[in-house]
Structure formats: structure tokens, C-alpha cells
Amino acid sequence: MMQAVRGFMERAELLQVFQRTATEVAEKDFPNVAETTSISELGIDSLGMLEIIGSLERELKIQIPDESLAGILTVKDLLNAVESRQPSSAA
Amino acid sequence: MKDPKYVAPTLPAAIRQLAQLPDAGSRGFVFVRPDGTERFCAFSELCDQAERRAADLHARGLKKGDRLAIVVPDPDEFVLSFLGAVMGGIVPVPIYPQLSFKNVESYHDTVTHIANASGAAMVLTTTATKPYIEPVLPRASSLSQLVTVDELGAEDHGKIDVAIDPEDLAFLQFTSGSTSRPKGVQVTHRNLAWNSESFMIHGLEKDSSFDKGVSWLPLFHDMGLIGFVIGPLFTNIPVVFMPTASFVRNPRIWLDKIHQHRGTITYAPNFAYALVTKRVKEKDLGDLDLSCLRRAGCGAEPIQAKTLHEFAEKLRPAKFDARAFLPSYGMAEATLAITFVPAFSGVRSDTVDKAALEKAVATPVPAGEGATTLVNCGHAFPEHEIAVVDETGKRLADRQVGQIVTRGPSISRGYYQEPELTAESFKPLRHEAHEARESDGETWLYTGDLGYTITNEADGARSREVFICGRLKDMIIVRGRNFYPSDLEWVVSEMPGVRRGNVVAFSVDVDGEEQLVITAEGMSTEAEALKTAVAQRIVADFALTPHEVVIVPQGTLPRTSSGKPQRRKTRQMYLDDTLARARTVQGASGEPEDAASSA
Numbered sequence: 001m002m003q004a005v006r007g008f009m010e011r012a013e014l015l016q017v018f019q020r021t022a023t024e025v026a027e028k029d030f031p032n033v034a035e036t037t038s039i040s041e042l043g044i045d046s047l048g049m050l051e052i053i054g055s056l057e058r059e060l061k062i063q064i065p066d067e068s069l070a071g072i073l074t075v076k077d078l079l080n081a082v083e084s085r086q087p088s089s090a091a
Numbered sequence: 092m093k094d095p096k097y098v099a100p101t102l103p104a105a106i107r108q109l110a111q112l113p114d115a116g117s118r119g120f121v122f123v124r125p126d127g128t129e130r131f132c133a134f135s136e137l138c139d140q141a142e143r144r145a146a147d148l149h150a151r152g153l154k155k156g157d158r159l160a161i162v163v164p165d166p167d168e169f170v171l172s173f174l175g176a177v178m179g180g181i182v183p184v185p186i187y188p189q190l191s192f193k194n195v196e197s198y199h200d201t202v203t204h205i206a207n208a209s210g211a212a213m214v215l216t217t218t219a220t221k222p223y224i225e226p227v228l229p230r231a232s233s234l235s236q237l238v239t240v241d242e243l244g245a246e247d248h249g250k251i252d253v254a255i256d257p258e259d260l261a262f263l264q265f266t267s268g269s270t271s272r273p274k275g276v277q278v279t280h281r282n283l284a285w286n287s288e289s290f291m292i293h294g295l296e297k298d299s300s301f302d303k304g305v306s307w308l309p310l311f312h313d314m315g316l317i318g319f320v321i322g323p324l325f326t327n328i329p330v331v332f333m334p335t336a337s338f339v340r341n342p343r344i345w346l347d348k349i350h351q352h353r354g355t356i357t358y359a360p361n362f363a364y365a366l367v368t369k370r371v372k373e374k375d376l377g378d379l380d381l382s383c384l385r386r387a388g389c390g391a392e393p394i395q396a397k398t399l400h401e402f403a404e405k406l407r408p409a410k411f412d413a414r415a416f417l418p419s420y421g422m423a424e425a426t427l428a429i430t431f432v433p434a435f436s437g438v439r440s441d442t443v444d445k446a447a448l449e450k451a452v453a454t455p456v457p458a459g460e461g462a463t464t465l466v467n468c469g470h471a472f473p474e475h476e477i478a479v480v481d482e483t484g485k486r487l488a489d490r491q492v493g494q495i496v497t498r499g500p501s502i503s504r505g506y507y508q509e510p511e512l513t514a515e516s517f518k519p520l521r522h523e524a525h526e527a528r529e530s531d532g533e534t535w536l537y538t539g540d541l542g543y544t545i546t547n548e549a550d551g552a553r554s555r556e557v558f559i560c561g562r563l564k565d566m567i568i569v570r571g572r573n574f575y576p577s578d579l580e581w582v583v584s585e586m587p588g589v590r591r592g593n594v595v596a597f598s599v600d601v602d603g604e605e606q607l608v609i610t611a612e613g614m615s616t617e618a619e620a621l622k623t624a625v626a627q628r629i630v631a632d633f634a635l636t637p638h639e640v641v642i643v644p645q646g647t648l649p650r651t652s653s654g655k656p657q658r659r660k661t662r663q664m665y666l667d668d669t670l671a672r673a674r675t676v677q678g679a680s681g682e683p684e685d686a687a688s689s690a
Contacts, residue, residue: 026590028614045593045612045646047339047654051370054340066125066164066336067219070189 009060014079021055035076042075056082092258092281092500095288098325100257101280103178105325110138112327120320122167123333123348130167134327137174144175146248151236153213155180155253158263160211160234161311162202162224164188166332168240169310170320172215173262175243180253183262184209184275185311189223199227201273205265206231209275209507213238257281263507264313264423275507276423285500286317286426287325289472294419294431295356295386297326304330305354307338307345314391317427318358328356342367343375346409350379358388361395362592364402371405382410386434390419392655393559393577394466396440413437420468420559424516424536426501430477430557432469439467441545441558445633449572451492453543453558463578470547470554475499477557478535479544484521489555492543492573494563496520496535503536539563541575565658567598568605569635576658579609582632588613588621592655595648597662599638606638610661612645615673647671 009017015035022030026044033042039049049072057063062085072078099105109115112134119133132140153159159176161183163169169185176183186205189198206214206227213236216224221239228234261283263275291297304323308315310332323330331352338345345367349357389399403413414437421428432439442464447454456462471477478486479493487493505513516537542559561575568574576596583594593612598605609629613621622640629637647670649660664670 028588040644040646042645045590045650045654048590048645050336050339051366057340063126066334069336070223 011079011083014082015075017059018052018056018075018079018082021059022052025051025055033075035074035079037075038073039075039078040073053078060085094257094281095284095500097292098284098288100284101255101259102174102261102283102321102324103253103255105284106134106138106141106174106178109134109324109327118327118329120167120170120329121331121352122170123331123337123344125334125337132167132171134324137171140171140244141174141178142250143244143248144172145179145181145253146251147243147246148176148179148181148213149251149253150246150248151213151238153179153181156182156260157213158182158184158209158211160184160186160202160206160209160214162186162188162214162216162220163240164220164334165217165240166310166334168217170332172240172243173310173316173320174324177261178253179251180255180259182209182260184211184265185262185316186265187309187311188220195223195226198223199230202227203230205273205275206234208273209263209265212236215240215243217241255280257284264316266423274509274512276503277505277507278423278426278503282426282501282503283317283321284325285474286428287322289475289501290318290419290428290431291322291326291328293472294428294434295388295417296434297328297356299327302328302355303352304328304356305333305345305349305352306330306357307333307335308358309335313421313423313427314358314360318388322427338363339366342370346371346379346381346406349381349384350409353383355383356386356388357384358386358390360391361389361393361398364389365398365591368398368401368405373405373408376406376409379409381406382412384411385415386417387411387415388417388419390421390428390468393561393581394418394438394468395581396438396464396466399438399466418466418468420540420557422538422540424503424538425497426503428472428501429475429497429538430469430471432467432556440464441467448492448560449574451573453490453492465558465560467545468557468559470556471497471499472501475501477544477555478520479542479557480520486520487543489546490543492541492560495538495540495542495557495559497538498533498535502534541566562658565597567596567607569598569607570604572635574607574633574635579607579629579633582628583609583611583625586621586624586628588617588624590645593645593648595656595658595661597658597665599662599666601638607635608639608641608662608665609637610641610643610648610665610670612648613642613673615642615644618642618673641665641670642673643671644673 019033064081068081094100115135116133122130159181173183210233215238218239257280261278261280265273265275304319306319310316319330399416414435416438420430442458442462444454444456445461445463477497481493505517517534519533541563544555544557547554547556561577565576579596580594584591589611595610621642625640626637648656
């Protein structure tokens with residue numbers, strides 16, 4: 001496992017956080033989200049995704065730089081971006 | 092053509108004047124970065140940097156009049172590069188950066204189209220954005236160089252002085268309008284000077300001793316670029332800029348920056364006010380103090396009185412004064428602003444009979460069943476004029492709905508190298524055509540917007556105030572009744588299960604009769620139920636039966652660069668049967684997208 005995630009948050013937990021945040025922002029349930037799900041399949045437009053990312057950033061106290069957003073097309077891409085921003089020293 | 096009264100005749104002259112002021116080293120632009128840190132750029136430094144970039148561009152072989160495509164997402168680098176080009180007489184062509192979460196192919200097509208249409212010789216970008224631009228180079232025949240902003244100014248080429256005439260082209264504004272192919276609106280220095288004087292001095296009644304702008308609007312779009320960069324430079328107003336993405340991620344940051352910098356002027360489309368109302372929690376308002384804000388402009392999309400009232404209600408504890416709301420009307424072809432309401436008059440609206448409006452007459456009625464409310468967008472600026480005309484080009488009286496036309500020194504000379512499209516929209520009023528002479532400024536811009544006027548004779552002054560109903564080309568006429576897609580779309584947008592702004596209404600020909608089609612983005616699991624609910628709602632509210640309601644997966648309606656669904660393109664996709672229809676099936680997977688992303 002990557003150094004960055006150690007002691008912070010497991011991948012499955014991260015997916016749950018994403019699911020909960022997306023539900024809050026989009027005001028609907030996302031019961032079948034998997035890592036392979038594409039963003040467009042979730043039915044969230046780019047404005048909505050930015051809102052969700054903002055929410056994740058506040059909750060996880062991280063910052064995802066704008067330039068790494070353009071390559072995000074799936075939930076997996078998004079979780080990778082979140083994970084790479086997790087502080088490695090966090091307890 | 093005469094020069095404006097209160098501002099410099101060209102943008103470079105305005106910037107140099109500003110840099111000569113005694114306090115030019117302490118006033119200027121603040122750029123808030125995504126990480127929250129701020130970069131201050133004094134007006135003197137801004138002038139200096141722009142002049143250096145101008146010299147660098149000339150050293151790279153660009154000459155006065157050459158076009159330079161600019162794809163730079165960082166607001167500070169964008170502004171300095173844009174102004175650098177303008178200082179050197181080079182014509183910048185701003186292009187929006189690749190939108191997130193989307194496949195890149197359609198972006199490449201747009202950039203290629205704009206590069207070819209403008210004949211840009213060079214594209215300026217950033218290291219991070221470069222990979223999204225490079226594939227375009229072989230497809231755009233005129234593009235011979237790609238330069239990144241860090242390369243620009245790496246070598247000192249001193250400064251150059253290029254003579255700029257007010258009639259020179261200042262930049263090309265490619266419209267993000269709802270047409271499928273962007274057109275380059277030619278904006279001259281005279282257009283910029285006149286429009287800046289109009290909206291900053293006559294519209295906002297700016298006061299350089301205390302006014303300060305705060306904006307997160309994208310800079311590749313006229314409202315952000317002219318409204319907050321160019322207008323303020325002509326009239327000596329400091330501005331705080333933040334990235335658009337920062338606002339969308341956390342709408343609260345807009346309010347925080349107004350509070351922190353004691354901002355007095357801001358501006359946003361309707362949706363942004365709605366986003367704040369939705370996202371900002373009352374308990375979090377804390378000691379937020381917005382009493383400094385005296386101009387809260389609203390424009391660029393249909394204005395809903397309800398949205399603004401809800402915003403004012405929510406922000407009342409933060410001392411937001413609802414009189415600061417400044418509804419306005421404008422478009423790129425008129426440089427930016429066409430009408431503004433008088434300062435501090437707030438949201439004033441007109442409630443009219445829906446049935447009469449369908450017959451192109453705005454009859455005032457009390458609010459309630461069968462009534463619709465339109466927001467007053469104000470009056471034209473001095474030396475400019477608006478009128479409403481019928482299909483034959485004849486002027487209409489107050490409260491008669493027709494196409495809005497406008498003329499004056501802010502109006503563009505037309506679309507770049509598109510004589511036919513220009514002749515369609517920039518022409519004399521038909522019944523005045525026989526006596527019209529080009530040199531008299533008798534050319535009117537046919538806005539393509541439908542609306543009506545009300546003549547206001549308050550305070551001894553006569554002004555014609557405008558109300559916008561919708562786009563002429565998008566109007567849906569079913570059995571002699573006129574429907575504005577925005578009205579239909581708004582009602583559907585408010586329904587549960589539909590995200591605001593993700594609805595498109597248009598008409599199609601069915602056996603020789605015009606019929607309504609509604610497309611809305613929704614979850615596939617709810618598609619069937621939503622279809623029925625939408626149809627019922629349209630029948631209930633408009634006494635109109637849709638020919639078809641199509642639910643498409645979210646994020647699949649075609650959009651403009653500013654995020655508005657494209658009606659005509661959606662209609663075309665419907666006719667071509669290329670709309671992605673949501674079916675009531677669970678667990679359909681998007682493998683192709685996944686494969687593309689792992690490359």
C-alpha cells in the first residue's frame with residue numbers, strides 16, 4: 001500500500017465517504033457506486049462534481065489541485081487523487 | 092465616432108494613465124490562489140509586466156494585429172498575458188481551459204475551431220494545460236508556436252511602444268452562446284472604452300475613493316474579463332479575483348472575500364446566487380458582514396426574482412442589503428452591458444398574464460394563478476438606445492413583445508471573418524433602411540432576445556426599461572400560443588429528482604405541427620416515474636401536453652463553455668436520435684470511459 005495512506009483511511013472507507021458526500025450534494029442516493037463507475041454514469045455534471053470535491057476537501061482537510069482534476073473520469077481516479085493528498089504523517 | 096467623456100480612448104492608454112497615478116504602487120489587483128494565499132499586483136507593476144510581455148511577444152515574431160490564442164487557467168497569468176498582448180497591439184483570443192470530468196475530444200474540436208476561425212499564429216498556455224492543447228497544433232493550420240507563460244518574460248526584451256488607435260481590434264471574444272459553433276465577436280478599443288464608461292460610471296456609479304470589486308467569474312468570458320478586468324482598469328477600481336473552481340467547491344469563499352476585503356461591487360449569474368443560498372448554512376454566517384456590498388450585479392442568464400429574494404433572506408443576518416441587487420442585460424456582441432437598472436433600485440419585477448404573453452402582449456395582472464413574473468433589467472446607457480421590433484423590423488409600443496435591438500458605440504462591428512452571420516445580426520431597422528447610412532451609426536444589433544419595454548417617467552426623466560422573455564430562435568409556438576423555453580425549463584428544474592439547470596425545452600415538427608419536447612437529466616432508476624411527473628407538471632402549469640419527455644443520464648446534455656445547456660444542439664441530437672436516453676435498468680456500466688482514463 002502507498003505510503004501516503006498509512007494510518008489514515010482505508011480505501012473502502014474512502015469510497016463510503018465519497019458516497020455519503022455525493023448523496024448530500026446531489027440530494028439523491030448512489031447505492032451501486034464502485035471504483036470502476038465512471039463519473040458521467042453517476043449522473044453528476046462537472047459543476048456538481050466540483051461541489052462534491054469541495055465537500056471532500058473540507059471534510060478530509062485536503063486540497064486537490066485544479067490541474068489534477070482534468071484527468072478524473074472515474075470514481076477510482078477521484079479516490080486516487082484524494083489518496084495522494086492525504087497527509088502521510090496523520091495519525 | 093467620438094471618444095467617451097470620462098475614460099481613456101484605448102485600453103493601453105488607460106493602463107498607462109493608471110500606472111502614472113501617485114498611488115499606483117499601492118492599489119491594484121489581488122489574485123487569490125486555489126490554496127488561499129494571495130498575490131498582490133499593483134497597477135504600476137501590472138503596466139510594467141504587460142509592457143514586458145508585449146515586448147517578448149514581439150520578439151517571438153508576433154506583430155500588431157496578429158491573433159494570440161490564450162488558454163491559461165490561472166487568473167494572474169491570464170490577466171498579465173492578455174494585457175501584454177493588448178499593449179503590443181496583438182489581438183488576444185481567450186479560450187476556456189479543458190473542463191474537468193469530460194472526455195477531451197470535443198474540447199480539442201472547440202479549440203481547433205477557434206484557432207482556425209481566428210487564424211491565431213501562437214497559442215499561449217501553462218505547463219499544466221499544455222498536454223490538452225498540444226494535440227490541436229497539427230489540426231490548426233495557422234498555429235505555428237506553443238508558448239507557456241513561464242517561458243514568456245524569461246528573457247528581458249525591454250519594452251516597446253506600439254501605437255494603438257481606438258478603432259483597432261482589442262480582442263476577439265468567442266461567444267459561448269447557445270449556437271453550436273462559436274463566433275468571434277470583434278471588440279475594438281472604442282467599444283471597450285465606451286462600454287466601460289457606460290457600466291462602470293453610468294451603471295455602477297463607481298467611486299474610486301472606496302469601491303473595490305470581488306469576482307470569481309471566469310476570465311475567458313466577457314462578464315469576468317470586461318466586467319472585472321477591463322472596466323476597472325479604465326476607471327481605476329481595485330479588484331480581488333478568485334478562481335471559479337474555488338467558488339464552486341466552496342461558495343462561501345465568495346462571501347468571505349467580500350467581507351475580508353470590504354468588497355463593494357460583485358456580479359454573478361442567477362445560478363450562483365442560488366448555489367450560495369443552498370450551500371451556506373445560516374448557523375455558519377457568524378460574524379460575516381456584507382454591509383460593505385453596494386452593487387450585486389446579476390446577468391448572463393435569465394434572472395429569477397425568487398432566487399434573488401431567497402439569497403437576500405438568507406444573507407440578511409450578514410447585513411446584506413437587497414437594494415444592492417443590480418439586474419442587468421447584455422451580450423458579447425454589445426461588448427458586455429446593454430442595460431442596467433439604476434443603482435440601489437434592487438429587484439423590481441413585472442407580473443403579467445401568461446395567456447396574454449403567449450399572444451406577445453405583456454398585460455399586468457396581480458400575482459397568482461396564470462401570472463408570470465419578469466425582472467426589470469433597466470435602461471440603456473447614454474449615447475446608446477434600445478428598441479423592440481416586430482418581424483418586419485417595425486418598432487413596437489410599450490408592453491408589446493418583440494425582438495430587442497440596440498445601437499450605440501459599444502456595439503461590435505460584427506463577427507470576425509463571418510460576413511454573412513454579421514449581416515444577419517448587425518443591420519439597420521428595416522423600415523429605416525432606405526435612409527440609413529453606415530457612418531451615422533445607424534446599424535442596430537439584433538439581439539435575438541425577445542422582450543418588451545415599459546417607459547418609466549419617474550423623477551422627470553424618461554427611460555425605457557426592458558424585460559427579457561427569452562431567445563427568439565428558441566421560442567416554442569404551439570397552436571398559436573408562444574412559450575419561452577426558460578419558463579418551461581424553470582418549472583421542471585424545480586421538481587424533485589431534477590437538478591437545477593439540467594433541463595432543455597424545444598419544439599419539433601410533428602406531422603406539420605409544432606410540438607413540445609422536454610429533455611431533463613435524471614437517474615436512470617427513476618426515469619419512467621420522472622417522465623410521467625414532468626409531463627403532468629407541464630400540463631398542470633401551462634395547459635400544454637408535451638409530445639415527448641426524454642430523461643437522459645446526468646451530464647449528457649450538450650453545454651456551452653459557461654455550463655448552460657445548448658438548446659439547439661440538444662434539439663439536433665434529439666432529431667438525430669443521438670441523445671443518451673436513460674432507461675429503467677440498474678447497473679449499466681461505463682467500461683469505455685474507464686479504459687480511457689487508465690491510459
